[in-house]
Amino acid sequence: MSDRPYHHGDLRRAILAAALDVIATDGPSGLSLRDLARRAGVSHAAPAHHFRDRTGLLTAIAAEGHGLLATALAEATDLRDAGVRYVRFAREHPAHFQVMFSPGLLRADDLELTTARALSAAALTDAIAGTAPAGDGTDARLARVAVWSLAHGFATLLLGHNLDGLLGEDDPEEVLRALPMVLFPSA
Numbered sequence: 001m002s003d004r005p006y007h008h009g010d011l012r013r014a015i016l017a018a019a020l021d022v023i024a025t026d027g028p029s030g031l032s033l034r035d036l037a038r039r040a041g042v043s044h045a046a047p048a049h050h051f052r053d054r055t056g057l058l059t060a061i062a063a064e065g066h067g068l069l070a071t072a073l074a075e076a077t078d079l080r081d082a083g084v085r086y087v088r089f090a091r092e093h094p095a096h097f098q099v100m101f102s103p104g105l106l107r108a109d110d111l112e113l114t115t116a117r118a119l120s121a122a123a124l125t126d127a128i129a130g131t132a133p134a135g136d137g138t139d140a141r142l143a144r145v146a147v148w149s150l151a152h153g154f155a156t157l158l159l160g161h162n163l164d165g166l167l168g169e170d171d172p173e174e175v176l177r178a179l180p181m182v183l184f185p186s187a
Contacts, residue, residue, distance in 0.1 A: 012050040014040045016064065019057055023095035028058060028105055058099050059107045065096030066116035073123035080180065082127035083151040084173045090155035091172070097155065124148060150179065 018039045022030050033047045033054055040046070051057035072089045076082035090097040099105060106113060128143050154176055157163050167175055 011040060011042060011046060015047050015050060015057065016061060019061060020095040023061070023098060028099055028102065031057070033057065055105065055107055058102075058105045059110045059113050061096060062100045062102075062106050063110065063112040063116040065093060065100040066113070066120040068093060068096065069100075070116070070119035070123045073120065073127055076123075076127045079127060079147060080177050082124065083147060083154075083176055086124075086148075086151040087155045087158065087173060087176050090159055094159050097159065101152075151176070154179070 015036050018036045019031055022036070031054060033051070034044045036057075037044045037047050047057070051060060069086070069089050072085045073082055076085050108114075124147070125144055128147055154163075154172075158172055163172070
């Protein structure tokens with residue numbers, strides 16, 4: 001007789017949490033459903049009840065990440081704050097962030113993922129729309145691309161420790177807040 005209980009409780013959440021830990025240390029390539037089942041103390045087949053396969057698990061992580069990002073962006077007070085919240089999200093959820101933007105790992109047509117992506121895109125669009133004066137000639141689509149590119153590039157470089165020497169002891173969020181003024185001093 002095993003000392004492990006048959007019923008796990010919230011196995012889906014336990015598998016997601018274990019997967020996020022693995023991704024944070026070893027990247028998505030280190031992920032194995034069999035290993036996650038072992039960590040959760042369940043049979044090797046148990047994760048398949050919640051995630052058909054590894055791709056299903058990664059897709060669920062990406063969907064969860066987009067939902068978290070949408071929530072973070074929805075609370076932005078202005079365009080700079082939206083960028084800071086984007087970078088803060090990446091710093092607080094690096095495993096989600098890494099998976100969310102790796103389309104080769106995901107089921108692009110998954111309803112949960114496409115819905116969550118639409119929510120995070122809408123939150124970013126709303127943050128931009130709330131700061132661009134109507135009728136000023138700003139192309140909202142290009143403004144979204146510009147803001148997203150700056151915040152995403154900064155977050156990616158930050159998570160990859162590529163900015164360590166350049167930032168020194170400076171707070172990354174304050175550096176990001178200052179970047180638009182550095183790029184466009186007359187704005």
